[in-house]
Amino acid sequence: MNENNLKFLEESFKKYYFEHSELILVPERSSEREFGFQKFNSGMTRHISIKDDKELHLLCMQNTPSDVYCSNAYYTFPNLPMNEKDWKEADLIFDIDAKDLNLSCRENHTISICNDCNEISKNHVKCLKCNSIKLEKKSLPCKNCINSSKIEVTKLSEILINDFKINKENIHVYFSGNEGFHVYVYNSQFQQIGSRERSDLVDYIMFNGAIPETFGMKKFKPNRSSFPDFGKSGWQERFSKQIFGSKSKRSKIISELLANGYSSFQKTLDDLSNSIGVKIDPNVTMDIHRIFRMPGSINSKSGLTKIFCKDLSKFDPYNDASYIADDSVEVIANCPMEFKLKNKKFGPYTNEKITIPRFAAVYMICKKLATLA
Amino acid sequence: MLALGQDEIAKYPFLADAGQYLKDKGFTLEQFGVDPDLKELILKAYERIQVAADGKIYKSDLIDNQVSKEAALPREVFSFLLAIVLLKLSGMHTLIKRFSLAEARRAEKYLEKDLANISDESKNQLAVRVIDDLFSVKVEKQDDYFTIPVSDYLKHSINFHEREWKLINRHVENGNVLLSPHETVRLIRKELGTYINSKIVNAKTPTMIPGFEDSVNKLVLLSKKFKTFTVTTGEYPPCVKHALEILEKGENLPHSGRFMLATFLLSKGQTVQQIAPLFKNAPDYNARVTLYQLNHLAGTSGSGTQYSCPSCEKLKTQSLCFATSECNNIINPLQFGKKKQ
Numbered sequence: 163m164n165e166n167n168l169k170f171l172e173e174s175f176k177k178y179y180f181e182h183s184e185l186i187l188v189p190e191r192s193s194e195r196e197f198g199f200q201k202f203n204s205g206m207t208r209h210i211s212i213k214d215d216k217e218l219h220l221l222c223m224q225n226t227p228s229d230v231y232c233s234n235a236y237y238t239f240p241n242l243p244m245n246e247k248d249w250k251e252a253d254l255i256f257d258i259d260a261k262d263l264n265l266s267c268r269e270n271h272t273i274s275i276c277n278d279c280n281e282i283s284k285n286h287v288k289c290l291k292c293n294s295i296k297l298e299k300k301s302l303p304c305k306n307c308i309n310s311s312k313i314e315v316t317k318l319s320e321i322l323i324n325d326f327k328i329n330k331e332n333i334h335v336y337f338s339g340n341e342g343f344h345v346y347v348y349n350s351q352f353q354q355i356g357s358r359e360r361s362d363l364v365d366y367i368m369f370n371g372a373i374p375e376t377f378g379m380k381k382f383k384p385n386r387s388s389f390p391d392f393g394k395s396g397w398q399e400r401f402s403k404q405i406f407g408s409k410s411k412r413s414k415i416i417s418e419l420l421a422n423g424y425s426s427f428q429k430t431l432d433d434l435s436n437s438i439g440v441k442i443d444p445n446v447t448m449d450i451h452r453i454f455r456m457p458g459s460i461n462s463k464s465g466l467t468k469i470f471c472k473d474l475s476k477f478d479p480y481n482d483a484s485y486i487a488d489d490s491v492e493v494i495a496n497c498p499m500e501f502k503l504k505n506k507k508f509g510p511y512t513n514e515k516i517t518i519p520r521f522a523a524v525y526m527i528c529k530k531l532a533t534l535a
Numbered sequence: 536m537l538a539l540g541q542d543e544i545a546k547y548p549f550l551a552d553a554g555q556y557l558k559d560k561g562f563t564l565e566q567f568g569v570d571p572d573l574k575e576l577i578l579k580a581y582e583r584i585q586v587a588a589d590g591k592i593y594k595s596d597l598i599d600n601q602v603s604k605e606a607a608l609p610r611e612v613f614s615f616l617l618a619i620v621l622l623k624l625s626g627m628h629t630l631i632k633r634f635s636l637a638e639a640r641r642a643e644k645y646l647e648k649d650l651a652n653i654s655d656e657s658k659n660q661l662a663v664r665v666i667d668d669l670f671s672v673k674v675e676k677q678d679d680y681f682t683i684p685v686s687d688y689l690k691h692s693i694n695f696h697e698r699e700w701k702l703i704n705r706h707v708e709n710g711n712v713l714l715s716p717h718e719t720v721r722l723i724r725k726e727l728g729t730y731i732n733s734k735i736v737n738a739k740t741p742t743m744i745p746g747f748e749d750s751v752n753k754l755v756l757l758s759k760k761f762k763t764f765t766v767t768t769g770e771y772p773p774c775v776k777h778a779l780e781i782l783e784k785g786e787n788l789p790h791s792g793r794f795m796l797a798t799f800l801l802s803k804g805q806t807v808q809q810i811a812p813l814f815k816n817a818p819d820y821n822a823r824v825t826l827y828q829l830n831h832l833a834g835t836s837g838s839g840t841q842y843s844c845p846s847c848e849k850l851k852t853q854s855l856c857f858a859t860s861e862c863n864n865i866i867n868p869l870q871f872g873k874k875k876q
Contacts, residue, residue, distance in 0.1 A: 245838045277818065295785045296818045326685060327710035351686040351710060359689035361852050366702040370852065376704040396707045444852045445791055 165510075166534045167527050168202045172226045174486055174524050177462050182277055182485055185467065186458040188218050190348075194236040194250065198453045201229035202462070208453055211241035228462035231453035233473035234346070244451060251353040252515055253452060254360070256367075257446035258314045259342035262305035272301045275530050282496050282531065300529045302501045303341045311342045316438045318345055321367055337459025337479050344454070361448045368437030370459065372431045377401055379419065379427040389416050397488040401443040401476070404438050405430070413434045460485075465524035481505060492535040493523045501525070543661055545608050546616035546645040549638065549731045550665070557616065560609060567617060568746025576610065580617035581750045587637030588630060588757055592644070623740040624751045627758035635732035642727060643720050650674075650681065650716040668725045669730055675711075682711040691722045695717070696848070696866050772871035773857040774850055775799050783817040791845075791853045793817075795868070797832050798844040802869055807833055820870045844869050 179186065189195065195322035198208030208231070212218050222230065228300065233240070234255045238248035261268070275282050276289035277296040288295045301307075315335055321327045334346045365371050374380070377398070378389035390398040392409055405419075406412040419427055446452065455461060455468050466483040480503050488504070495518075502508070508522050515535050518534065526532035544551050557563070567573045586593045615638070622631050649662035654674060666672050672687045685707060692700045706713040714722065743751070771779070778796040781788045788796070793814065800810050807829040814825050827836070834841035846867050850856040865871055 231870055245836050246842055296820075298818070303626075325707050325710075351684050355686050355689055358693045358849070359686070362689055362693055362702050363685075365852055366707070369703060370696055371701045372703045373698050375699065395709075397703065398706075448852070 163203065163527075163530070164533065165530075166223060170491075171228070171462070171465075171524060171527060172202060174465070174520055175228070175462075176223070176226045178485055179219070179226075180462060181487075182458075182467075183215075183219050183467070185485070186217050186218060186222060188212060189232060189457070190257070191236055192218075193230075194240060196233040196235070196236075196237060196240040196247070196453055197221075197456075198231040199225060200229045200231075200292050200462075201225060202228045202522040205531070209241050209243065218273045222459075227459075230456040230459035232456045233451070233453050235450055235452075249450065254347035254350055254363075254451045255446060255452075256347075257338070257342065257443040258311050258318070258441065259338070260303050261301065261341055261443050262312050262443060263310050263314070264507040265310055266529075267306045267309060268301065271304050271307075271533070272299055273498060277497060282498065295371055298530070300531065301341060302499060302529065305455065307341060308479060312477075314441050315343050315474060317438075318367065318442065321440065322347060325366075326352075329330055331494060334459050335471045335474055337466075337469050337471055337477065337483050339455065339459075339466045339483065342473070343474075344468070350391060357448050357450050360450065361444065364442065364447050367440045367442060368444065369431075369435040372397070372434070374424055374427045374431065377427075377431065379424060381424050384420055384424075386413075386416055386420070389419070398489055400438050401434070404434060418494045419502045419534060463530055465521070465528045484521050486524045488519040490517050491520050491523040492517050493526065493532040494535050496525055497526055497531040539661075541608055545611040546649075546663075547642050547665065548612045549642070549734055553610065553616045553619065553810075556612060562613075563743050564620060566586075566721060567613075567770070568744045574746060576613050577617055577747060578751050579610065579614040580621055581753065582617045583614050584621065584630060584754065586652050587634040587755065588761070590633070591635070592637055592641045619738060620741060620744075621747065621750050621754060622735060623738060624738070624743060624747060625754040626759070627754060629761045630730060630754060630758050631735050631829050633761075634829070635735060636728045638731050639724055639728035642731075643724055647716050647720045650719060666719070666723060670724065670726050674719060677713070680713040680715065682713055683719070683722075683738070685710055685712055688712040688714075688722070691726060694725045748834050768872035768874075770872050771799075772862060772865075772868040774847075774855055774868055777857045778855070779813065782813055782816055785818070787818050789853075789855075792855050793828075794842070795845055795850060795855055797829055798842050799868055801829075801833050801841075802844050 167216055177230070193211065193213045195212075196208060196219075197208055197210040197212045199210075200206050207225075210221075212221065218230075221227075231250070235252035236250045238250065240247060252369060269286075271285060272286065273282055274286050274289070274297040274355050276292060276294050278294040279289060279292045281289050281291040283290050286297065286299065289297060319330075319333055319335075322333055323330060328347055328350050332348045332410070336344045336346070338344050353358070355363075378385075379405055380388070389412075390402045392399065392402050392406075394402070402412070404432045406415050419430070446454075457470060459466055465486055467485050468477060468485050471477040471482075480501075484503050492515065493511070494513065496513045497509045498509045500507060503522050503525060504519075506519070506522070508518060508526075511532075523532065523534075525532070539547070539550055544556075564575075569575055581592045618634065619854050622634060646662050646665065649660065653660050653663065658831040666674050672683055674681050674683055676682075685702065687701065688705070692702065692705075696863055698704060700706070702712070775796060777780065778788055778792050780798075781792070796813070801807075807826065810829055811822070811825050814820055832842045844867060845853075847856060847858070847862075847865060850868070862871060865873075
C-alpha cells in the first residue's frame with residue numbers, strides 16, 4: 163500500500179480512537195493479560211502489559227495501530243517472553259468466519275488481487291493479465307454470509323448452554339470487524355484446560371470423529387432399540403431431529419439405516435458434521451497463547467469495528483460496526499461489486515475517480531479496492 | 536495421606552508409605568536377605584515383576600476383595616515393596632514401566648469393584664477419594680452411572696487414541712460426562728500407572744543388600760528380552776506428502792499445515808536453509824518472514840523452544856490428516872514407516 167493511503171488510514175483510525183474512547187475498554191483482569199498491536203506495514207509488537215482503559219487509550223493515540231490485540235489467557239507476568247509468562251488460565255474463545263462456511267454466494271463477492279501486477283478480477287485461479295498464480299483474495303461479505311454466520315453462533319451457544327451448562331450471561335458475542343463473529347466464554351469449567359483438551363472440545367462442537375456405536379449402530383447384530391430417540395440430550399437429540407425428523411418417521415428410517423449397514427452409517431455421521439456440526443475455526447479455540455483482536459478496536463482488513471452484539475438477530479455490521487467519520491474524500495476506486503454501508507449504496511466502480519464519505523473510502527482502501535486520488 | 540484399612544493396603548499397596556510400613560511391622564530390608572522364611576518373599580516379589588513383564592496381571596491372595604488369611608496381608612504388601620527394591624537395585628527402566636502398568640491394572644480391578652459397590656449415601660468411600668485425591672477427578676454417582684465434569688474428563692481422555700474416548704462419543708449432560716464404573720477407572724489407568732511409576736522412580740535406591748543379588752541379576756537378564764530395534768523406510772507420511780504437493784502447485788497451505796511440514800522436516804534433521812525454499816511458491820511468500828519463522832520453530836531464535844511435530848489427532852482436527860493404511864495407527868507423523876524388529 164502506498165504512503166498516501168497508509169497515512170490516510172492512520173489518520174482516520176486515529177480520529178476514531180480519539181472520538182470513540184468509550185468503545186475501547188480493557189477486558190476484566192486486564193493486568194493479567196498480554197496485549198499487542200500492529201502498525202500499518204509493520205510487524206507485530208506484543209508481550210505488552212496494560213492495566214487500565216487510560217493506558218490503552220494512550221497506546222492507541224501514540225502508536226496509531228492498524229490492529230490491537232489482547233490475550234484470552236491470564237498470566238502472572240504477561241509482559242515477559244512466552245515461556246516465562248506463567249500461564250494461569252484462558253477464556254474459551256471461538257471464531258466463526260463466513261469464509262469457512264462454504265457458502266455458494268462467496269463466488270459472487272470475492273475478488274482476486276494479483277500480488278505481482280495488482281490487477282483486480284473475479285477469476286480465482288490466475289491473474290488474467292500476467293498469468294501469476296499469486297492471488298490475494300478479498301471478499302465483501304453479503305447478507306447471506308452474515309446471516310449464515312449468525313446461525314452458527316446460535317448453534318454454538320445452544321451447545322454451550324445445553325450440553326456444557328454454561329450461563330448465558332457468560333457468553334459474549336462480538337462482530338469480528340470483517341466477516342464473522344467471535345464468541346467468548348467466561349468463568350466456565352474450561353478456563354484451565356490446555357490446548358489438547360480444547361482440541362477435543364472443538365471436535366465435539368464440530369461433530370468430528372463420531373463413531374457408529376455412539377449412535378446405536380453396531381458392526382455385528384445391530385439392535386433397533388439402541389438408536390437415539392427424541393427427548394434425550396446433546397447430540398443424541400440433535401441427531402434424532404436431523405436424521406429422523408419426527409417421531410413418526412423414526413422406525414422407518416432406522417430400518418433404512420440398518421439395511422444400509424455399518425460403513426454407510428459412518429458416512430452418514432461424517433456428512434452430519436457439515437450439516438449439524440458448528441463451523442468454528444479449530445485453530446483459534448485450540449490456541450491458549452493467542453492474542454485476539456480487541457473489542458472496540460478497528461479491523462484493518464475492513465475499517466469496521468469489532469463490536470459487542472447486544473441483540474445478535476438484529477445486528478447489522480454495515481450499520482452497527484462502521485464508526486469512521488463521514489466527511490467527503492476523493493478516491494480512485496476499482497471495485498467490481500456493489501456494497502452498502504450506513505444505509506448507503508456504493509459501487510460498482512471501474513477505475514473511476516469518485517467523491518465518497520470517509521467510512522466508505524476507508525472500507526475500500528482496506529480491501530485494496532481503492533487508492534486516494 | 537489417605538487413612539487406609541488392612542484390605543485397602545493389600546489392594547492399593549502403592550498408597551502406603553513403604554519405609555513406614557516396614558518399620559511399623561518391625562522389619563528391616565536386611566532381614567529379608569538372610570532369614571530363610573522371609574527370603575521366600577523375595578522370590579514372590581521377583582515373580583510379581585516377571586508376571587508384569589509378561590504383560591499379565593499378578594494374581595494375588597485376595598479372595599472376594601478381602602484378605603484371605605491373616606498372614607496374607609503382609610505377604611501381599613511385602614512382595615510389592617520388595618519388588619520395588621529389586622527394581623531399584625536392577626535399575627532397569629523398561630521393567631519399572633511394565634511393572635507400574637501391571638500394578639495399575641491390578642489396582643484398577645479393585646477400584647472398579649469398589650466403585651460399583653458404592654451406594655449414594657457413602658460418597659466418601661476410598662475409591663472415590665483415591666480418584667479425586669490422586670487424579671483430581673470429581674466423581675459423583677447418578678443412578679447407575681458416575682458423572683465427571685467435562686473438563687476433568689478431557690484432562691484424562693486426551694491420553695487415549697481410540698475414538699470411543701473422544702468427547703463426541705460420550706454421553707454429555709449438564710456439563711458432565713456419564714461413565715460406567717469400568718470406564719471411570721479405565722479413564723485414569725494411564726495416570727495410575729504414571730503415579731506408581733513416579734513413586735518407584737522417586738524412591739531412593741538402596742545399596743545392594745546381601746541375599747538380593749540373585750534376583751537382581753535375573754531381572755537384568757529378563758530386561759534384555761525387551762530391547763527393540765527400529766528401522767525406518769524414510770518415506771514421508773501422507774500428510775507431509777499432501778502439504779508438499781499443495782506447495783508445489785503454488786496453492787495456499789494454511790499456517791497450521793506449514794507448521795506441521797516445517798516441524799516434521801526439522802525433526803527429521805533437515806536444516807532451516809534446506810526447508811525454506813519449499814515455501815517459495817506460496818502465494819504470500821516472503822523470504823525474510825519464512826526464515827524468521829523457521830528459525831523460531833527450530834529454536835535458533837526467540838525463546839529457544841524447539842517446536843515438535845503435531846500429533847495425528849491434532850492434524851485430524853485441523854483437516855490436515857490424509858491417513859492411509861500404511862499409517863498403521865501411528866499417533867504422530869514422525870512415527871511413519873518405523874518398524875520394530
